[in-house]
Amino acid sequence: MGVSTTAAQHVVRPLSPSERWFWIIDRISPSNCTARVRVHGWLTPERLDRAGAALVAEYPLLRVGVEHGDGFDPRFVRLREPRIPVRRVVAAGGDAWRPEVDAEIREPFDTASGMARLVDIAHGVGTPDEFHDVVLTVSHVIVDGRSAMSLLRKVIEYAAEEVEPVSRAAVPPxxxxxxxxxxxxxxxxxxxxxxxxxxxxxxxxxxxxxxxxxxxxxxxxxxxxxxxxxxxxxxxxxxxxxxxxxxxxxxxxxxxxxxxxxxxxxxxxxxxxxxxxxxxxxxxxxxxxxxxxxxxxxxxxxxxxxxxxxxxxxxxxxxxxxxxxxxxxxxxxxxxxxxxxxxxxxxxxxxxxxxxxxxxxxxxxxxxxxxxxxxxxxxxxxxxxxxxxxxxxxxxxxxxxxxxxxxxxxxxxxxxxxxxxxxxxxxxxxxxxxxxxxxxxxxx
Missing domain, CATH: 3.30.559.30 (Nonribosomal peptide synthetase, condensation domain)
Known part of the structure; x- marks a missing residue:
């Protein structure tokens, strides 16, 4: 699923003071939010790719990166090809999500290229007991905890059904x-x-x-x-x-x-x-x-x-x-x-x-x-x-x-x-x- 640009809203503006604060913090040490849910059943990487593309199409803040010049003026700018990358891990134990969450929290974003990613920790693929721990990580520059939870719910809903996303209007900070x-x-x-x-x-x-x-x-x-x-x-x-x-x-x-x-x-x-x-x-x-x-x-x-x-x-x-x-x-x-x-x-x-x-x-x-x-x-x-x-x-x-x-x-x-x-x-x-x-x- 690609991002429709006909009805899409875009965010091109300076970071607000609170966004800039979290961006400064993030440049010193990673400031990430990570949400995870266990999905019991058959889930393919293609479905998560489709869900990620739907999120990008819906939310203007998922189509931006952060640029700044010599004068320290960080701005949201439109990415040419915005996407949420999906990484898959085939796991052997039910606690395999724990080190992956640790890794996701510690891994910084290149905020100039995007600020969200997905991990699919797959267990028992192809068996009746198959389940997946789906981990969504987003930069704190653009989300808080509740926002991250809303995104994770939408990931699962978009992955479950092939529905066209609704493009949201950009809202002020x-x-x-x-x-x-x-x-x-x-x-x-x-x-x-x-x-x-x-x-x-x-x-x-x-x-x-x-x-x-x-x-x-x-x-x-x-x-x-x-x-x-x-x-x-x-x-x-x-x-x-x-x-x-x-x-x-x-x-x-x-x-x-x-x-x-x-x-x-x-x-x-x-x-x-x-x-x-x-x-x-x-x-x-x-x-x-x-x-x-x-x-x-x-x-x-x-x-x-x-x-x-x-x-x-x-x-x-x-x-x-x-x-x-x-x-x-x-x-x-x-x-x-x-x-x-x-x-x-x-x-x-x-x-x-x-x-x-x-x-x-x-x-x-x-x-x-x-x-x-x-x-x-x-x-x-x-x-x-x-x-x-x-x-x-x-x-x-x-x-x-x-x-x-x-x-x-x-x-x-x-x-x-x-x-x-x-x-x-x-x-x-x-x-x-x-x-x-x-x-x-x-x-x-």
Missing amino acids: ADDLIPAGARGFWRYLYTTLYDQVVALVRRPRLLSGATQVPLPERLTRVVHRKLDARELAALVADCRTAGVTVHGALAGAVALAIGKMVRPSGSGVTGIGSPVDFRHSLTPAPSVDELGIYAPVITNFVRFGGRETLWSAARSVNRQVHRGVRQRRHLATVAGMRYGTPRSLESGWRLVELIDRRAPWNVSVTNLGRIDFPDRVGEWRTSDLTFAAGNSCVSAVTIAITTAHGETHIEFCYVEGALSADGAERFADLVVTTLAERPDPARV
Whole structure:
């Protein structure tokens, strides 16, 4: 399937401030988003090629590369022959997707040539038990987690049926859709200073390992954990009784686990980054399956140790996220990036190094919530939906959480060296154990 140019919309413009920020980060260390799903049944490379071509035909941002001149003016430009390459791996074991996800997160894009690729990890080809782990990797310059999930769903739907894609109109970047009331330099300054002032007062403890890894050498590896249907249902019921959100419980468990890692017998405060999807707050609001960067971070300062429980930590997270959204700090952060995004790669390096030293958190909990991904697509059954993201140079661990098909998958994406492999496994176990050993919410 080729790309129809008659009705196609094209994006030819400078990168927005937030896009430019992720492009700068990506030039220092890969900033990739990876979505994966298991497809049970017969799937050929030709079908995935067709699906990739359909995606390119539908989405203008998949038909661009990034060019920049000596004056550091990165721009989206139209590619002559845009495509999503497909790589096939014939696997012998059901866990073969794990090293492939690691490899995809670590492999940088040549953003001048395109920013998406597919991997088909095929198992038992030609047998009744054939299944495929389909991995879609897209640059964070043009997507966030939810955008990547929307693309993966469309890959499977396009591969299942020979349907002509609908060419979308190009939409403005999120920076240009912030409501007027959340814009302005002073709002941005307040938002920027707020977390720093709170951090000076509360002195959060950060998750750290034995090694300080240089920025260009920071590569991500992934540790996988899962909550099955029974565990997930029990957690949801307990959260409802305790009056907290599942995200609050997940982030709270992460905060308590950090405390057990950094001060096993003590107490203190740690910082957690909570990305918040703000599509519905934009004007006009983009569609739920539009590509872009729509999840700015709100910082949560959470107590650990002493008499803190999962439920007290979860309530703290919920209060802080709610207050940040009510004050529109996440909107002001993105709107104000026009004031704070570096104007050169050199100044970008300096800012990234400053953030690396001074940020009040280095662990983020990217909880995508329940993903609308069908259990069956055409003749296939789907399962095991996961998401992972490269940490690049602004955090030590990104915890990427997806819930679909009655299960929750938790990917602990950590900077190799900042945590050892054993340390990352231990941290993941502490988070899951903290969730599992939660107190009775009716008695707290």
